[in-house]
Amino acid sequence: MEILNKKRNNKVFLVIIEILILSLFLTLNIVPIIWGVLTSIKNPRDIAAFPPKIFNFVPVFDHYRTVIAGGLFRSMMVSVRNSAVTIVFGALIASVTAFGFDRYRFKGRKLLFFCVILGIPLSVGSSALLIPNYLYMVKMGLNNRIFTLPILYITYNLPMAIWILKGNIEAIPISIDESARIEGCSDMYIFSHLILPLAKPAIAAASLFLFIGSWNEFVTSSVMVDSPHLRPIQLSIYNYLGFFGREWGPLTASATIAIIPILIIFTFLSKLLISGLTQGSVKG
């Protein structure tokens, strides 16, 4: 009886440890955001208060006014524009490319698809490519233009988008194409009226990656654009770090503004994100 009790106690103990560790994990993931949001709506006196005020303070929105007056709204619009262009062109180009790869046979196809696969990790390492890309863009007069960042964001996220779409298009039976062709449909009609509607989930997943990639990008934008009217939101936040220094109110307010769109989209589309991420590592 005693041994049984001991065993049960041990088990209870293990479960408690387990719950504690996992709660710590959850806390670490979520507390920085909550703490940031709380800081952004406190007045400076409440920010400096000890013990810290969790809910017992009057929320103020002064910091938001400060950062918006400092041009954050304009930067946000730049990011919205960059992301929109990146998503529309990126998804279009990626689906055309994936369709071309899957439904046609041509010379060099395998080698070129290899380049796409190569591009996935390569774009993760895009900061190593920043020096050559910068010099190259400057030489061609392509830096600090309205299209500079969308071009680069499309490129950096294109391999992943093609990869996601290719995986989906190859699952659409080729007999659909064949019967449409017998009916006299053109290739482009097959693409736009049959393949695209069937590949909708993959297009959405690819768009999600394009969005996250362009909305969150910082390093490339910090060197490629200079003019205030081309400055995306992440770059503005980074500049605030130098400008506001230790004024955490405006800093956390700008951070909060930048994460709202991402969190909204993530809440609704996390399943798509996960399916895109795991492609190529789980199923063949």
Next chain:
Amino acid sequence: MRKRINLGPILIAPGFIFIFMFLIFPIFFALGMSFFKTNFLQFVGFAGFDNFIRVISHTETMNSIGRGLMMSLFAAAFTMFVGFWVAYWVDSRSGFFAVLLQLIGLVPWVLSMVVGALLWKWIFAGDLGLLNTLFRALGLPTINPLGSKISAMNSLIFVVSWRTVGYSMVMLLAGMKTVPKELEEAAMVDGASLLQRIVHIVLPLIKTPLLVSGITVLMSNVNNVTVPMVLTGGGPVNSTNVVALALYRMGFVNNQYGMASALATIVIIINVVLIAGYIRVVKWKF
């Protein structure tokens, strides 16, 4: 019936213009440039291996390579370790907490690195930061995580891995879902310990997602400029000046583009090794 022209090459052309111009070509451009002397943005003559020699003989730059690799390896190992255990736990459960864990786990990964590093910088900041507030509440002496060399590096490793744990967890979890539960149960009946089950059953069966996510995380760490730039700015006294940050500064702060191209070539070589690994393990076919 009219002959159908092969549209394949035409369809993939636009995508490849982008990929070749801004992903593949820059690699060769960096390699080429590293053999030229530069004055600000102008090429002013052939330099042979001078740029490489200058990079190699510059102690701080060489240190930054070692530091960058060390930071990346530690952070990736930490990420994979934590990611594995959380995934293993989620895989063995179902229900609200498991779903929540997977979702919340991925949040740091979808946040921008600027925001993530900024939020942690605020938590670590001086006496007002949440960390020291907590320490004071517990009656512990306050610390300054970003103030000393070793603790700044530890903080950097922590924030860099914090960002990627969710990603590795999701990848590993997807792999674990394909492992039949009966295998582990059978081993359990035969008396295999938890460690034995993991080493001999789970790990071999999730090899692909393990390697794919491990390499991706490692690459993303090696090339991470943003987190060190925002969190520590490379300090104190270069202690967190990792190679990606050193490269960025050599080019865009000091305008030494020739030398920076040589260093970029070295970083690209490191990346190529990792990419070769990635290509080997990821499942791609026609």
